[in-house]
Amino acid sequence: MALLELDGVSKAFGSLKAVDGVSFKVEAGEIFGIAGPNGSGKSTLFNVITGIPFGPDRGTVRFDGTEIQGWRGHRIARLGLARTFQRETSFDGLTVFENALMGSSFGAASQPAAAAREAAAEALEFVGLGAENFGRPAGELSVFQRKCLMLATAIAMKPRMLLLDEPASSLTKPEIDSSIELIRRTAARGITILLIEHVLTFLMSLSQHLLVLNQGTVLALGEPRAVISDARVVEAYLGTRRAAA
Incomplete structure (x- = not known):
């Protein structure tokens, strides 16, 4: 059974669908990466998983088989799910x-x-x-x-699971390398990791599975090398003209 499972999770702000029908599973013990352009819904997804500062409008979030959507953030944390933030x-x-x-x-x-x-x-x-x-x-x-x-x-x-939101942001290259090693050592402690990052090389060096969001929806999901080779992912990051080139 997956440690974390999302099924049709959505969150809207007025007419803006920040997260739209997202579904995926994270197995215990793995490092699972999430990528996507700015504004694709990555941090909002972390918010609705952890209940900080809000939960989903609809859909199911299960942690170790327990439905936690609608729970307050402190209750989710004490179940064994912790997070860090972009800043x-x-x-x-x-x-x-x-x-x-x-x-x-x-x-x-x-x-x-x-x-x-x-x-x-x-x-x-x-x-x-x-x-x-x-x-x-x-x-x-x-x-x-x-x-x-x-x-x-x-x-x-x-925690049993740790959500890391852009741990490489604002870091130098040597600091990024140190951060990668620290995340590996953290996973070796038996902590399952869900990781958001813009830097694809960072995600590639760590993740067993990679999910790419675009405009709140799942654009691609699977083995990291296959995902970053997907033409839709290339277009989302580089734009139509550069992707064609």
């Missing part, structure tokens, strides 16, 4: 450790304070924000470090 989101007035501790205290596993602190520290060490960073205000971190902090906070929640 580097943190509580800047809190320390690095306090940010991670919020994740471990809030997450799926109910644990005493000492265990929550241990989970926060382990997650920070895992992403490369060692003890020398624990007391730093989060607002002092670099863009890459803030992305690592988002990931650590999510990992500290002990």
Whole structure:
């Protein structure tokens, strides 16, 4: 049985269909990539899956066989589904450790304070924000470090599945390479990953399956090399003239 399954999921804002009848499955243990041009509905799709800040208008979202559409975001998170965001989101007035501790205290596993602190520290060490960073205000971190902090906070929640929204945005080439390796190591912990990214080479290096959205609908879905060779995908990214060339 798939860990995550969407069936006919849609979300509209007035007459704009941001997500329109999207269906796919993510198996436990895999890295599943989602691509698409700007405005194709990728982040809206993450929103309706996680209930942050809204759910779908219609369709079914199942996590480990349980229908979660219409659930509040905190309830979905505590079921074991966590996410990061496009922008580097943190509580800047809190320390690095306090940010991670919020994740471990809030997450799926109910644990005493000492265990929550241990989970926060382990997650920070895992992403490369060692003890020398624990007391730093989060607002002092670099863009890459803030992305690592988002990931650590999510990992500290002990999720079964992690949704990553454009983790490579605003990063340098060496930082992108480090991010790829960090995502691989995260998956090796047994965390299933659903990944949005504009950079197709990033997705190709990580994903077992690739879905491409365009104007809210599924344009292509399958093995990554076959998907990026699809003429419709090439046209969506490059335009009709350049695709023909």
